[in-house]
Amino acid sequence: MKVKYIAEPYGYDEFEKEINDFIKDKKIIDIKFQENFSLSEDYKDGMKSALIMYEEHENENAAH
Template sequence: MKVKYIAEPYGHDEFEKEINDFIKDKKIIDIKFQENFSISGLNEDGTKSALIMYEEHENG
């Protein structure tokens, strides 16, 4: 089993595409999602992340 961690700041639209592109040729065991958000003064900051547990497809 292998793992891949993907994280992206809020406001970016590539998160789902990046996950789909990565998993298209893998045997997926599980995907765990997490969102982190913080407010400091007038600044808002956050990230979305995914931990993908997978195996490579066997060749031949």
């Protein structure tokens, strides 16, 4: 099993596309999502992240 961590700033529109592009040729075991958001008087910040647990397909392992 391998893991991949993807994190993007809050509101980043390509987050879902980045995940889908990564997993399209993988055997997915699980994906854990998390959103963090902090707010102060002058500053708003947020981050979306995904931890992807996966395995390579057998034909990809044979090539390495």
